[in-house]
Amino acid sequence: MSDRKPDGPDGRPLDLMLLRTFLAVHRAGSLTAGARLLGLSQPTVTGQIRALEQRLGRQLFERLPHGVTPTSVALSLAAQVAEPLDQLAAVAEPTPAGARAEQPVHLGGPAELLAVRVLPALAPLVARDVALRVTTGLADDLLDGLRAGRFDLVLSAVRPRGRAVAAVPLMDEEFVLVAGSGWAESIGVLAEDGPALDDLPWVSYAEDLPIVRRYWRHVFHRRPPSRPALVVPDLRAVLAAVVAGTGITVLPRYLCAAEVEAGDLRVLHEPADAPINTIYLAHRAGATLDDHARAVREALITEARHW
Numbered sequence: 001m002s003d004r005k006p007d008g009p010d011g012r013p014l015d016l017m018l019l020r021t022f023l024a025v026h027r028a029g030s031l032t033a034g035a036r037l038l039g040l041s042q043p044t045v046t047g048q049i050r051a052l053e054q055r056l057g058r059q060l061f062e063r064l065p066h067g068v069t070p071t072s073v074a075l076s077l078a079a080q081v082a083e084p085l086d087q088l089a090a091v092a093e094p095t096p097a098g099a100r101a102e103q104p105v106h107l108g109g110p111a112e113l114l115a116v117r118v119l120p121a122l123a124p125l126v127a128r129d130v131a132l133r134v135t136t137g138l139a140d141d142l143l144d145g146l147r148a149g150r151f152d153l154v155l156s157a158v159r160p161r162g163r164a165v166a167a168v169p170l171m172d173e174e175f176v177l178v179a180g181s182g183w184a185e186s187i188g189v190l191a192e193d194g195p196a197l198d199d200l201p202w203v204s205y206a207e208d209l210p211i212v213r214r215y216w217r218h219v220f221h222r223r224p225p226s227r228p229a230l231v232v233p234d235l236r237a238v239l240a241a242v243v244a245g246t247g248i249t250v251l252p253r254y255l256c257a258a259e260v261e262a263g264d265l266r267v268l269h270e271p272a273d274a275p276i277n278t279i280y281l282a283h284r285a286g287a288t289l290d291d292h293a294r295a296v297r298e299a300l301i302t303e304a305r306h307w
Contacts, residue, residue: 016088018052019081021045022060026078027287028149029164030067037149062163067147069164075286082288104131105293108145109155111136112235112255113173113279118155121303122296130292146282152293153300154282167282171304175215175275177268178256179248184266187248197268201229201247203238215250218275239265252277254307 025034025045035045053060060077061068070078109118114134126132135142135151139158146154147164160167179187183200202225204212209224216224229247232238239256242249243264259265281300283289289297 014052014055016085018048018055019077020085021048022052022074023078023082023085025049025061025068026070026074027284029069029147029284029287030149033067033149064162064164066144067164069162070286078286078288086288103290103292104133105153105296106133106135106151107153107155107296108135108137108142108151110139110157112252113155115236116255117171117303117307118300122299125292125295125299130295132296143282146284149284152283152289153297155300156280156282157277159278159280160282164285165282166285167280168301170279170281170300171307172276172278173252173254175211175250175277176253176256176260177215177248177250178242178260178265179268180242180245181263181266182245183248184268187268197248198225200225202227203230203232203241203247203249204228205231205233205235205238207231211250214277215275218273219269219271 021034021038021040024037025031028034028037031045031049032042035042038045049060056073056077058073059071060074061070107114107118114136119134122130122132135145137145139154139156142151142154143156143158143160143165145151155170156167157173187197187200202209202212204210207228209228212228213224216222230238230241232241235251235255238249239251239259241247242251243259248268256265260267281297281304283293283297
C-alpha cells in the first residue's frame with residue numbers, strides 16, 4: 001500500500017477523512033446511506049463531499065431524486081483510493097482472532113428464483129464459509145435498496161436504469177402456459193388465439209395477471225382473460241395450486257420443469273416465439289466488492305450458463 005495520499009490540483013495532499021467519506025457515499029449510492037455507514041449526520045457528510053469537490057475543482061456526484069450517481073471523476077478517484085483506504089481500515093480496525101475477515105454478502109432477488117436456482121448454486125460457497133443474508137422482494141424495491149447500500153448484489157427481473165447501478169444479463173426465463181392434467185384433458189387442442197381459455201379459472205400472483213397478460217399480448221396479440229379465480233403472491237404457491245387442479249396459469253419454465261416432466265402439469269401451447277424475460281445481476285456502479293461478494297457474483301454467472 002502506498003503511503004502517499006492522492007494530491008489535489010494545487011499539489012497538496014487530500015484529507016483522508018474527506019476521502020473516507022467520499023468512498024462511503026460512493027459505495028452506498030446516497031449521502032444518507034453513506035452517513036449511516038460512517039455514523040455521521042447527513043449534513044456533515046454533504047459538507048465534506050462539497051469540501052472535497054472544492055479541493056478537486058471537479059464535481060464528484062450528480063444528485064438524483066433517490067441518491068447520487070458518480071461522475072467519471074468519482075469513478076476514477078474511487079479506483080485510486082478504494083484499496084489503500086480499505087487496507088488502512090483493516091490496520092486501524094483489525095478483525096478479532098477467530099472472527100470472519102469478510103462481512104456477510106447481502107443478496108436480494110425474487111423469492112422463486114432464489115429458492116429454485118440461486119441458493120442451490122451457492123451452497124458450495126456457504127459450505128466454504130461464505131456467509132449470506134438473503135432478502136426477497138420486488139425488483140424496484142430491491143434496486144432502491146442496492147442504491148442505498150443495503151445489498152451487495154441484486155437479481156432483478158427489471159433492467160436497472162441509471163448510472164448508479166451496473167448490471168449484466170444473467171439468464172432468460174421463458175414463460176409457458178400450463179394446466180394440471182385434468183384441465184388439460186378438458187381443454188383439448190388449444191385454438192390459435194386461445195379464446196377457449198378466457199372463461200377458465202386462472203391462477204395468478206397478482207390481481208392484474210401480469211405474467212398472463214404478457215404472454216397473451218406476445219403470443220395471441222390481444223388482451224388477456226378477465227379477473228383471476230385465485231391470487232397468491234408467490235409463484236411456487238401458484239404452481240402448487242395449478243398442480244392440485246385449481247385452474248391454469250403462465251409460469252417460468254424453470255419453475256415448473258420438474259412437474260411437467262413428471263406429468264403433473266401439461267404445457268398447453270408451444271409458440272414459435274415464446275415470451276421471455278431477462279434476469280439481471282446488479283451491483284452498485286464503482287463499488288468495490290469484497291472477496292466473498294465477488295465469489296458469489298462469479299458463481300452465479302458461471303452457474304447461470306446452465307440455467
